[in-house]
Amino acid sequence: MTMGSVLAQCPDCGRDLPGDRRYVMWCRACEWNVDPTPAVRSEEPAWRLVREQKLMDALANGRVAGPERSVGAFLLSLPVLLVPLPGLLGGLALLAFYRPLWFSIPFAAIAFTITAIFRPRIKRLPEGAHAVTREQAPQLYDVLDRLATETGTPKLAGVTVTTEPHIAIDRIGWRFRRVLQLGLPTWTVLAAQERYAVLAHAIYDDQRGTHDRVLGAAQHILSELNATVQPGALDEAGEWTLRRSEGVDYIANYSTGDQILHGYLVKIGNAVFGTPIRWYRRLLLKLDLTGRQRREYAIDRRVAELAGSEPTARSLERVLLAGTCYRALERAVRFERGGDPLEVLRRTAAEIPEHEFVRQVRVDQLRNGRADADHPPTWRRTHLLRGNPTPTTSVHAPAKDDELTVAARAATADLRGRD
Ligand SMILES: [Zn+2]
Ligand SMILES: [Zn+2]
Numbered sequence: 001m002t003m004g005s006v007l008a009q010c011p012d013c014g015r016d017l018p019g020d021r022r023y024v025m026w027c028r029a030c031e032w033n034v035d036p037t038p039a040v041r042s043e044e045p046a047w048r049l050v051r052e053q054k055l056m057d058a059l060a061n062g063r064v065a066g067p068e069r070s071v072g073a074f075l076l077s078l079p080v081l082l083v084p085l086p087g088l089l090g091g092l093a094l095l096a097f098y099r100p101l102w103f104s105i106p107f108a109a110i111a112f113t114i115t116a117i118f119r120p121r122i123k124r125l126p127e128g129a130h131a132v133t134r135e136q137a138p139q140l141y142d143v144l145d146r147l148a149t150e151t152g153t154p155k156l157a158g159v160t161v162t163t164e165p166h167i168a169i170d171r172i173g174w175r176f177r178r179v180l181q182l183g184l185p186t187w188t189v190l191a192a193q194e195r196y197a198v199l200a201h202a203i204y205d206d207q208r209g210t211h212d213r214v215l216g217a218a219q220h221i222l223s224e225l226n227a228t229v230q231p232g233a234l235d236e237a238g239e240w241t242l243r244r245s246e247g248v249d250y251i252a253n254y255s256t257g258d259q260i261l262h263g264y265l266v267k268i269g270n271a272v273f274g275t276p277i278r279w280y281r282r283l284l285l286k287l288d289l290t291g292r293q294r295r296e297y298a299i300d301r302r303v304a305e306l307a308g309s310e311p312t313a314r315s316l317e318r319v320l321l322a323g324t325c326y327r328a329l330e331r332a333v334r335f336e337r338g339g340d341p342l343e344v345l346r347r348t349a350a351e352i353p354e355h356e357f358v359r360q361v362r363v364d365q366l367r368n369g370r371a372d373a374d375h376p377p378t379w380r381r382t383h384l385l386r387g388n389p390t391p392t393t394s395v396h397a398p399a400k401d402d403e404l405t406v407a408a409r410a411a412t413a414d415l416r417g418r419d
Helices: 046-060 071-077 084-097 101-117 138-151 192-206 210-229 256-307 309-336 341-351 354-366 378-387 402-417
Strands: 005-009 016-019 130-132 158-162 168-172 177-183 239-243 249-253
Touching: 046 256, 046 378, 071 210, 071 256, 084 101, 101 210, 101 256, 130 402, 138 158, 138 192, 138 402, 158 402, 168 192, 177 192, 192 256, 192 309, 210 256, 256 309, 256 378, 309 341, 309 354, 309 378, 309 402, 341 402, 354 378
Parallel strands: 158 177
Antiparallel strands: 005 016, 130 158, 168 177, 239 249
């Protein structure tokens, strides 16, 4: 057994429970109390689970070949991209030709709102992202440049540090500059080789072609449409502000009569369009799912060839500890004031005992957890990586973070400001 003293006996099987009172007590032998908050189990449709199992079995048996992009999903996405057009034209026509105006204005407002939601949008750096320059972090940039060469992609335009968990490349601004966002709570739980694996995966994820862009845009339009016709999507108050998380902010004022009308419109909209919209969205997802996951597994395999299957698999598991590190950072910000945020994260990551790490990996499997909707469940990915092992190589990212100190302090100061 690992470190720690025996605290109690397992109520189910009577074995000793070694551990640490700061973490969840659970039994590795019979899994007693492995997941004290099981309410958050995922509710994924049965067809999806069956498909994912089938794909994993096929890959485990070496049947790797298969389409990575669905032509059907691509063709069905194209007409969706035209959806905003009738909204714009319809709204203008209503205002120009339909009288009385008090009747046509609310309809036109809804038509314009729908169009506004789909207007071309540029991504900006999120609040609390702090740039790390080449001069500040020559070692990190050196690794990224070598990875760019290795993967046949242009060099990244920049790196930012955040206190959010995710590590990914975003395309920022009108020039679509490729910027790496380095989530500190995740970065600090990773060893040097695991860091390399995560960076490599992020670079591969960023290599999106027309297929992904068209499908992504169509899925986005369909989700927004669905949200628009969903009852309760808009507030009932007479004067309201609706802030959308993706950066579309708009304010609309309605008088009471229009409110009632608006309520009816939403109900009619949902009854007439709600079901077909959801059906279409599901169809696209179904057509695209296997190909998309095939590509993700192929990326895992390529990363495993660069770094080795074990660091690659372990990197997927270690990131599960990012939440624990984030909470420690938040507590430090609230109570300690000052101190080096990177030191807090490093200490927390180092202190997490093995039995807690194993527990979080098992809980993630019980919940069928995944990095995001595009990725297969993490446990399936690690299962395939370890089922087809490749040797661990010597490639690695910097293990020390002194290069990030300045940006990390700035990002943490923002966290303090948000209190
Ligand atoms: Zn037990
Ligand atoms: Zn990926």
